Amino acid sequence: MTASTILVADDDQAIRTVLNHALVRLGHEVRTTGNASTLWRWVADGQGDLVITDVVMPDENGLDLIPRIKKIRPDLRVIVMSAQNTLMTALKAAERGAFEYLPKPFDLKELINVVERALTASSTMPQPQPPSGDTDEQLPLIGRSGAMQEIYRVLARLMGTDLTVMITGESGTGKELVARALHDYGKRRSGTFVAINMAAIPRELIESELFGHEKGAFTGATARSTGRFEQAQGGTLFLDEIGDMPLEAQTRLLRVLQEGEYTTIGGRMPIKTDVRIIAATHRDLRTLIRQGTFREDLFYRLNVVPIRLPPLRERPEDIPDLARHFLAQTVAQGLPVKIMDAAAIDRLKRYRWPGNVRELENLVRRLAALYSQPVIGADVIDCEIADALPAAPQVEEPHSEGLSFAVERHLKEYFAAHKDGLPANGLYGRVLREIERPMISLSLSVTRGNQIRAAELLGLNRNTLRKKIRELDIQVIRGLK
Numbered sequence: 459m460t461a462s463t464i465l466v467a468d469d470d471q472a473i474r475t476v477l478n479h480a481l482v483r484l485g486h487e488v489r490t491t492g493n494a495s496t497l498w499r500w501v502a503d504g505q506g507d508l509v510i511t512d513v514v515m516p517d518e519n520g521l522d523l524i525p526r527i528k529k530i531r532p533d534l535r536v537i538v539m540s541a542q543n544t545l546m547t548a549l550k551a552a553e554r555g556a557f558e559y560l561p562k563p564f565d566l567k568e569l570i571n572v573v574e575r576a577l578t579a580s581s582t583m584p585q586p587q588p589p590s591g592d593t594d595e596q597l598p599l600i601g602r603s604g605a606m607q608e609i610y611r612v613l614a615r616l617m618g619t620d621l622t623v624m625i626t627g628e629s630g631t632g633k634e635l636v637a638r639a640l641h642d643y644g645k646r647r648s649g650t651f652v653a654i655n656m657a658a659i660p661r662e663l664i665e666s667e668l669f670g671h672e673k674g675a676f677t678g679a680t681a682r683s684t685g686r687f688e689q690a691q692g693g694t695l696f697l698d699e700i701g702d703m704p705l706e707a708q709t710r711l712l713r714v715l716q717e718g719e720y721t722t723i724g725g726r727m728p729i730k731t732d733v734r735i736i737a738a739t740h741r742d743l744r745t746l747i748r749q750g751t752f753r754e755d756l757f758y759r760l761n762v763v764p765i766r767l768p769p770l771r772e773r774p775e776d777i778p779d780l781a782r783h784f785l786a787q788t789v790a791q792g793l794p795v796k797i798m799d800a801a802a803i804d805r806l807k808r809y810r811w812p813g814n815v816r817e818l819e820n821l822v823r824r825l826a827a828l829y830s831q832p833v834i835g836a837d838v839i840d841c842e843i844a845d846a847l848p849a850a851p852q853v854e855e856p857h858s859e860g861l862s863f864a865v866e867r868h869l870k871e872y873f874a875a876h877k878d879g880l881p882a883n884g885l886y887g888r889v890l891r892e893i894e895r896p897m898i899s900l901s902l903s904v905t906r907g908n909q910i911r912a913a914e915l916l917g918l919n920r921n922t923l924r925k926k927i928r929e930l931d932i933q934v935i936r937g938l939k
């Protein structure tokens with residue numbers, strides 16, 4: 459590669475040093491600055507072959523600079539780095555014509571890769587979308603984990619395209635939300651978003667739902683009816699639970715996708731389609747293909763851009779943001795303001811979430827509606843999560859250990875933590891309290907707050923139970939569920 463001049467703007471001295479070092483080693487000339495105005499001056503002077511800029515700088519937002527740079531130097535490529543790793547940052551960077559967006563912290567190798575692409579890629583790149591009015595609207599997707607950032611980057615790149623997308627992921631991971639975001643921020647946003655769930659429609663009606671039918675096409679077709687393809691004309695058609703589509707309907711869908719036109723059931727006039735297809739499923743389509751229930755050729759038609767949404771347990775770092783987001787939604791719906799304390803959040807992060815984000819959303823709703831205290835603590839979460847468990851027997855811990863083993867392990871760690879000495883006196887009482895607390899609160903939870911039943915269950919005298927509840931400050935919620 460020939461040597462180029464690279465302009466770097468970031469208010470973080472450490473990042474400037476690292477980039478400078480890495481790029482100089484590649485043989486480039488590097489100029490660094492901590493503010494946007496210097497960067498702008500260099501660009502306006504005609505300097506530099508590539509710009510690498512941070513978003514938040516003391517004087518101006520790096521994203522705001524991009525359209526101005528593009529105006530005076532349309533061929534100058536801009537790489538954006540940001541620690542505000544939200545979908546909105548990724549979208550804005552793409553929308554304003556950034557060459558690439560790198561969420562911080564990034565891997566230096568990745569940056570070098572992007573720099574090389576930016577310096578060598580041909581200049582006939584797809585034109586970025588015109589800005590969409592730039593509202594700082596409510597973000598549709600929450601979460602800043604590495605896994606979600608990767609999704610945001612893919613989404614941002616897809617916004618200017620009509621490519622077919624296949625979204626996979628467990629139930630409740632946000633597949634429909636992603637499909638809607640692709641429509642709402644994409645080039646078809648002025649069209650309609652039409653969703654059809656293959657699992658929710660009787661098999662024999664799917665083709666008629668998709669393509670519409672003429673009057674008298676089959677028994678019960680008393681009037682002409684438009685199909686979802688027609689309703690989505692100019693917009694997006696979301697084929698949800700595509701894995702549940704019957705084979706005959708798959709064959710018809712494949713033909714429509716190949717030919718770009720279809721006829722209604724009982725109709726003869728071919729109708730041209732102009733829809734963007736997004737499909738989703740929580741099933742493993744490759745397994746269905748092996749079993750012969752999903753057409754391989756349809757799979758390849760639909761799987762043009764695969765997006766896999768990670769289960770929530772693979773990104774526990776997103777849980778605090780999500781919980782706050784859902785709490786804020788309940789406030790917007792008129793419920794009192796609540797917060798969760800650190801221990802509560804910690805409990806949420808340790809749970810396995812078989813129902814993923816939807817389960818978390820429902821839990822937060824329940825907390826907001828059923829608990830009166832403004833601060834939600836770990837005990838409440840324990841009750842609620844224990845409540846959820848019987849409904850989801852598949853969540854058994856793979857490494858489940860006996861209770862006494864667990865206590866032993868904890869105590870060993872506890873003693874080991876006091877290398878030279880012993881812990882404070884009163885260990886017996888402290889440990890018993892640790893065990894009593896979950897035992898009592900869970901017993902109360904399974905008896906729906908009925909203290910007489912809970913006392914029987916525990917084999918305790920009613921007054922003793924009452925005393926313990928007071929001493930341990932356990933919340934009793936009556937008639938839950």
Ligand SMILES: Nc1ncnc2c1ncn2[C@@H]1O[C@H](COP(=O)(O)OP(=O)(O)OP(=O)(O)O)[C@@H](O)[C@H]1O
Nearest residue numbers: 599600601628629630631632633634635740815816
């Ligand atoms: N990243 C996210 N940020 C905010 N809300 C989310 C996120 N992911 C999911 N949700 C919310 O969780 C719920 C479930 O999401 P969605 O319906 O999109 O999941 P799904 O993958 O389509 O599930 P299913 O397979 O059961 O149909 C929705 O209320 C959605 O708004």
Ligand SMILES: [Mg+2]
Nearest residue numbers: 630633634698
């Ligand atoms: Mg769904």
